Amino acid sequence: MRPTKQEFQRIRLRTIHIKTLLFLGFLVIMGFIGLLWFARPKTSELEKRDLTKFPSFSLKGVWDGSFFSGVETWYADTYPLREGLIDANTKMEQLYGFKTEQIINNGEKADAIPTGTVDLEALAGRGTTEPASEPATDSPAPPATGESGGTTVSTEPAEPVTTEYNGHGAADENHDLEKAGSIYIADGAGYGLYYFSESNSARYCLLVNKLAKNLAGKAQVYSILCPISAGIMLSQEDQEKIGISDEYAAAEWFYRNMDASVKTTNVVPTLKAHNDEYIFFRTDHHWTALGAYYAYREWCKVKGVTPHELSFFEKTYEFDGFLGTFYSNSNKDPSLAANPDTVKAYVPNGTNKMNMFVANNDGTFTEYGWRIVNDVSNYNKTQLYAAFAGGDQAYNYVHNEAVTDGSSVLIVKDSYGNAFIPYLIDHYEYIYWIDFRNYKKWCGWAGYPDPSISNLVERKNIQDVILCQNISIAGSSSALDVMESIYK
Amino acid sequence: MVFSSLIFVFLFFVANIITQALVTDMRKKNIVMLAFSLVFYAWAGIRYVPLLLGMTFICWFSALLIQRRRSPKAKKSTLVACLVLVLLILGVFKYTGFFLRNVQVLLGFPKVIPEIVLPIGISFYTFQLLSYVIDVYRGDTEAQEKYWLLLLYASLFHQCIAGPIVRYRDVNQDILYRRVKQTELSRGITRFTVGLAKKAVLANGCAAVVRDVFGIAQDAELTAAIVQGTSVSGMWLVMIAYTLFIYLDFSAYSDMAIGMGLMCGFHYKENFNYPYVADSVTDFWRRWHISLSTFFRDYVYIPLGGNRCSKGRHIFNLFVVWGLTGMWHGASWNYILWGLYYFVFLVIEKYLVDTGRIPKALRHVLALLIVAFGWMLFRFEDSAQLGAALKGLFGLNGNDFTALSSRLVFRNNVLFLIFCAAAATPLGKTLSNMLKNLSQQNSLCLRLYGIWDAVLPVLLLLLAMMSLAGNQYNPFIYFQF
Known part of the structure; x- marks a missing residue:
């Protein structure tokens, strides 16, 4: 029925009133929520x-x-309401097309991987390998015992302290150097993409070589470049389709250009041979404990020790529902949400006690007793990789009393190293590990003016130095800038 | 502050409309509006405010002088002095770096080029003030006696930083006597929310498509290498997405300005009229950024003689106008190239090709291609990137026709892009009109239309909020654990 003019006017006017009220009401309510500090x-x-x-x-x-x-x-x-809005937005964006696969953070460029030897210095784009020496500081001499500086430190043997440390250290300006980077998502799994950069990789080799030179006669340097998942888990054809670099060839390039004194192990073939197993997370850029274990076995060959079988480890943990960095980087991709990971961790037999230094917001650090493999079942589901080795704390140490030969190792790592460290515990009496991203800051606080690895090796009389870093970070210029001050 | 931010929508804008509704005295209303506008402008840094105040003062004072002077010569000299001064200031802030960089390339000096930060909105408010002074000179409008009211015109936050370029004579009455009609309030609400959602969801989404193809590299050299390595279809995808982005983005700002104006009693002219349905380049420029083209038409092209002159002179006039149009958009050669690119096509359409003889569909496709290609000139300030992009469109970079990455971006966004393309046509408006007509013929339809009309703004606000929160979600997430 056709409305009369009066009816039309009346309904239109009422509509306008309701519309205005709804609009203003919505804005005022959202504005009010915004004021709830x-x-x-x-x-x-x-x-x-x-x-x-x-x-x-x-x-x-x-x-x-x-x-x-x-x-x-x-x-x-x-x-x-931000998190809820983001969730809703991600769901809406699923309707934008036919999303079964996607590449996130595309835009890196792969250099060709040359065969043969190269002139590292020319490639690294510098005339000299010696950076300007750092000015001497007036920092106090390091304490004679213990690891600590500042005033809040305990030098007692490791006793897990669970009531204070909440799993968060202060954000460090360098902790963002390791990133998930470009990600390919298909069939409910994410894959980290690797792009070889010749000049940056040359810089990494120069740093490693300098370190090896400084440590000659003092400690043995090992290099383990941890692979990124796409190069292991995807078929050669898929890798070529995406246009990523061959990780085996890249690792070979690195090792070929490292000093002969550095003991290297290319773990790509072994991991590829096991790529039907659960060696990389689907929703996170890290390898699983199993992936790290196969790398550990390869390292044992180079080191000349017998690896422990998985059955050797008496205690294990399993944490379900892990939604890692690929999940957060993809704005909570629903296909990843439907395929959460399980984090399995093998507890070292000798000891599970470690000490670590956690950064505070004011630039100081606090030492905590902690567990090498920690029960993270109460953690947020996005943080379950923190089960390993205390996460990414600057400086950590373990005294494994089950071994009494005085052996010692230093692992210089990014977060890939975390899953690797637990396997080393049972091989050494003293185990130290540093995260290269915030170690210098810790040294500044602890009163060590020289943040170099060789200084730490001398102080602690360390025999083995394992550089355990992912192959991508070894070619990242901002990460290399940070390594510059400690890889010597 | 930008319109498409949560703090603007939920804090600034809410406070503004509430105070505008509560204050009834026009003088106080204007004082409040001016205060809001200055806060909005100062949000980008108080350092820019003195320039806005100064430019407005120069134009306010000059216009009063022009009006008071008796002799045409004196009027003209005052006008010229004002124009020179204002354009000089604009030139110093906008073009010094560009000019010196070119001098440096040619002559090797100066060694150091000063970094002059471009004051926000300077191109828009300068043109508004210039139009005011010229209109006073021409006797088209009275000079404003009160400085603060002219400042309100120049700084009005609806259009101060991103247009449309509003003429003083068009809003003077609204500044002095505005009243909000209920129907206009309703139209304003819809227009503002359509604009906000258009910007937050559609324009930002199109920008994300470009980003997904080209990636996130910041370094110019690396970006050039990536552009060079982009497949042919990837480059076309970028061209299409960027073409949609720039219209949706810019027209959304105008929608929001017009909508906010209506909610407060200001009436701004339309700035876009579905430019991508144009069937010629001439037609496109009648529909694109209308307030800028009419500015150049009224204050440059016609004073130069327009088309009522010899062919040679007419071509010269077009050259000047399009060179200036390009320069106005940015201090870089690609913008000038972009302006002159249109000059060439406009001359071709005027003197060489009778577009009327080309079939309509083909004419439309050709116009769209010319416009889209033009946006590629506009997109890349870096010459290496521009060269790689232009070559890439024609497969001259030695890349495959297609690559997985761009194929995925296309497949993952194809429905969205189709929607955006539809949003760039009058389809939505036609549908809305159909509904409106239907509602006049049937009581039930009237009620249903009423519900739709009342609920739509809130839905659009929600969508915009989701996208704004989602886009501010940092995709570079790093790991402490």
């Missing part, structure tokens, strides 16, 4: 980062606008 989250478990803080006021910031842009970022980044 106490409801604003401070950290994002999913993204593993502290959310933006309210900027500190400064006249300069007001003058150049940085204060206001900081407020704007803070407002959006900590908006109380």
Whole structure:
């Protein structure tokens, strides 16, 4: 029935009133929620980062606008409904097309991997391998015993302290050097993509060679370049289709250009041989404990020791529901959410006690007694890889009293090393590991003016140095900038 | 602050419309509006505010002088002095770096090029103020006696930083006597939310498609290498997505400005009229950024003689206008090239090819191709990237026709891109009009249309919020554990 003019006017007017009320009401409610400062989250478990803080006021910031842009970022980044909105947005974006596969953070470029030897210095783009020497500092002499500087440190033997440490260290400016990078997602699994960079890789080799030279006669250097998952798990054909670099050839390139004194092991063939097993996570860029175990067996061959069988480990843990970095990097890809990982961890037999130094927000560190393989069943499901080796703390040490030969090892690592470390515990009496991303900062706090690996090796009389890093980070210029000050 | 940010929508804008509704006295209303506009402008840094105040003062003072002076010569000299001064200031802030870089390339000096930060919105508000002074000179409008009211015109946050370029004579009455009609409030709400969702969901989504093909490299050299390595189909995908992005982005800002204006009683002219349905380049420019083209038409092209002159002179006039149009968009050669690219096609359409003889469908496709190719010139300021992109479109970089990465980006976004393409046509408007007509013929339809009309803005706000939160979600997530 055709509405009369009066009816039309009346309904139109009522519509306008309701529309205005709905619109303004919605804005006011959302605005009000935005004002609930106490409801604003401070950290994002999913993204593993502290959310933006309210900027500190400064006249300069007001003058150049940085204060206001900081407020704007803070407002959006900590908006109380943000996580829910992101979830809804991800679901909406599933409707954009026929999404069965995707590549995230595309845009890296692979250099061809040359065969034969190369001129590292020319490739690295520098005339000299010696960086400018660092100015001497007036830092106090290192303490005679214990590992600590500052005032909050315990030098007692490791006793797990679970009530204080909450699993979060302070965000370190370098912790972002390791990233999931480019990811290929297909059939409910993510794969980290590797792109060889010739000049950066040359820089890495130069650093390793310099370190080996400095340690000649003092310690044996081992290099394990941990593979990235796509190069192991995807078929050659798929790898070529995506346009990534061959990880075996790349690792060979690295090792060919390392000093002959460095003992190397290319773990790509072994891992490829086991790629029908659960050696890489589907939702996270790391290898699993099993993947790390096969690499460990290869290292044992080079070291000349007998590897422990998996059955050797008396205690194991399994944590279900892991949704790792691929999941968060893909804005919570639903196909990954449907395929959560299980984190399995093998507890060392000799000891599960470790000590670690966790960064505080004020630049200091606190030492905690911890567990090498930790029960993370109460952790957020995005953080289960933290089960291994205390996560990425700057400086860590273990005294395994089950071994009494005085043997010692230092593992210089990124987070790939975490899953690898537990297997080494039963081979050594003293095990140290440092995360290259924040070790220098720790040295500054602990009162060691020289953050070099060789300095640590001398101080601790370390016999073996294992460089356990992923092949991608060994070709990342920002990571190399950080390594520069400690790989010597 | 940008319109498409949570703090703008939920804090600034809410506060603005509430205060505008509560304050009834027009003088106070304007004072409040000016305060909001200055806060909005100062948000990018207080350092830019003195320039806005100064430029407005120069134009306010010059216009008063022009109006008060009796002799045409004196009026003209005042106008010229004002134009020179204002354009000089614009030139210093916008083009010094560009000019010196070119001098450096040619002559080897200066060794150091000063980094001058471009004050936000300077190109827009300068043109608004210029149009005001020229209109006063021409007697098309009265000079504004009150400085602060002219400042309100120049700084009005709806259009100060991203257009449309509003003429003083078009909003003067609204500044002094505006009233909000209920129907206009309703239209404004819909227009604003359509614009916000268009920007947050569609434009940002198209930008993400470009990003997904080209990747996230920041380094210019690496980006050039990536562009060079992009497959032919990938490059075409970028061209299509960028073509959609730039329209959806820019027109969304105009939608929001027009919508917010309507909610407060300001009436801004349309700035876009579905430019991608144009069937010629001439037609495109009648539909694209209308406030800018009419500015150049009224204040440059016609004073130069327009088309009522010899052929040679007309071509010269077009050359000047399109060279300036290019320059206005940015201080880089690619923008000038982009402007002159249109000059060439406009001359061809005017003097060499009778487009009327080309079949309509083909005419439309040709116009779209010319426009889309033009956006590639616009997209790349870096000459190495631009060269690689242009060659890449024609398969001259030695790449395959297609690659997995761009194929996936296409497949994962194909429905979205189709939707965006539809959103760039009058389809939505036609559907909306059909519904409206239907509602006038049937009571049930009237009620259903009412529900749709009332709920749509909230739905659009929700979608925009989701996208804004999602896009601010940092894709570079790093790991402490």
